[in-house]
Amino acid sequence: MFDRHRKLRRTPTIRKMVKETHLHKEDLIYPIFIIEAPDQKKEIPSMPGIYQISLNRLEEELDDVYQLGIRSIILFGIPLHKDACGTEGYHDHGIIQEGIRKVKSLYPDMVVLADTCLCEYTDHGHCGLIDEHTHDVKNDETLELLVKTAVSQAKAGADIIAPSNMMDGFVTSIRQGLDDAGFEHIPIMSYGIKYSSSFYGPFRDAAESTPSFGDRKTYQMDSSNRLEAMRELESDLMEGADMMIVKPALSYLDIIRDVRNSCNIPVVAYNVSGEYSMVKAASANGWIDERTNVMEQMTSMKRAGADLIITYFAKDICKYLDEERV
Numbered sequence: 001m002f003d004r005h006r007k008l009r010r011t012p013t014i015r016k017m018v019k020e021t022h023l024h025k026e027d028l029i030y031p032i033f034i035i036e037a038p039d040q041k042k043e044i045p046s047m048p049g050i051y052q053i054s055l056n057r058l059e060e061e062l063d064d065v066y067q068l069g070i071r072s073i074i075l076f077g078i079p080l081h082k083d084a085c086g087t088e089g090y091h092d093h094g095i096i097q098e099g100i101r102k103v104k105s106l107y108p109d110m111v112v113l114a115d116t117c118l119c120e121y122t123d124h125g126h127c128g129l130i131d132e133h134t135h136d137v138k139n140d141e142t143l144e145l146l147v148k149t150a151v152s153q154a155k156a157g158a159d160i161i162a163p164s165n166m167m168d169g170f171v172t173s174i175r176q177g178l179d180d181a182g183f184e185h186i187p188i189m190s191y192g193i194k195y196s197s198s199f200y201g202p203f204r205d206a207a208e209s210t211p212s213f214g215d216r217k218t219y220q221m222d223s224s225n226r227l228e229a230m231r232e233l234e235s236d237l238m239e240g241a242d243m244m245i246v247k248p249a250l251s252y253l254d255i256i257r258d259v260r261n262s263c264n265i266p267v268v269a270y271n272v273s274g275e276y277s278m279v280k281a282a283s284a285n286g287w288i289d290e291r292t293n294v295m296e297q298m299t300s301m302k303r304a305g306a307d308l309i310i311t312y313f314a315k316d317i318c319k320y321l322d323e324e325r326v
């Protein structure tokens, strides 16, 4: 005597009936890189299909994104001038602030997330101020600048603040700063569980933010650690995080599941640049089928417990979902 599991796999319709995990357009958050340049739409060599886009070219991209059904985007700014303190990150008319304003004026119902970090704005590429003696990133001094960044992004119209810098205490500082500035209604999506990862390489090409010395290991987490993620989660919950990002996604599905089981706020998987580039490279070589592979990967993140997914594949996925429906 044995069980006949194949009974429920017999036809496409039966398989659909018993499907446990579903992916929707509402689950997706699409990253956009906005560059301070006169007139530019430049493809990032390590990320085929993803561009650095100047303000005047943003509208065509947004039309496309909106029409496909995406209602949530995360913006990254690439300033013309970088300096040691990342000044352009918290300038009220910096590239990210202007980008946010532009999106909200064109598509008021688009949910705009702002990546709150300094690495795109510092000339050394680190996520905060550098101690001149130890060359380490200074924690508490950096917090002040992050608060200024978050407030200027909220002022520009950002709907959600997504701090990714991994300084200790960033959630509580930013929460306080937002509240004091009258933005108590703006949620924080914390990138509090962010591993130091080789998968960020292509992003750093896109954001022109590769550190000019050292690495990010004194602030981003060691990929060997699972309990540490729980400690980061506890702090962020206590400090007032409204949503929690786990990043990267695919090599960290166990962490996504742990986080899902340990809190009641929405969990977000960041399907990072290197994960995107690997699929693109393999598919360009004809080694995998991109569409089925992408859908399998997205499903695995949702199955692991992610409620939302930040992914460079968002536009492709919307097309796949539309085709499935007909």
Ligand code: PBG
Binding pocket: 115, 117, 119, 127, 164, 165, 199, 200, 201, 202, 203, 204, 271, 272, 273, 274
């Ligand atoms: C900024 C930031 C990074 C990513 C998102 N926000 C880069 C980093 O920490 O170097 C990476 C995203 C990706 O690889 O797609 N701190």
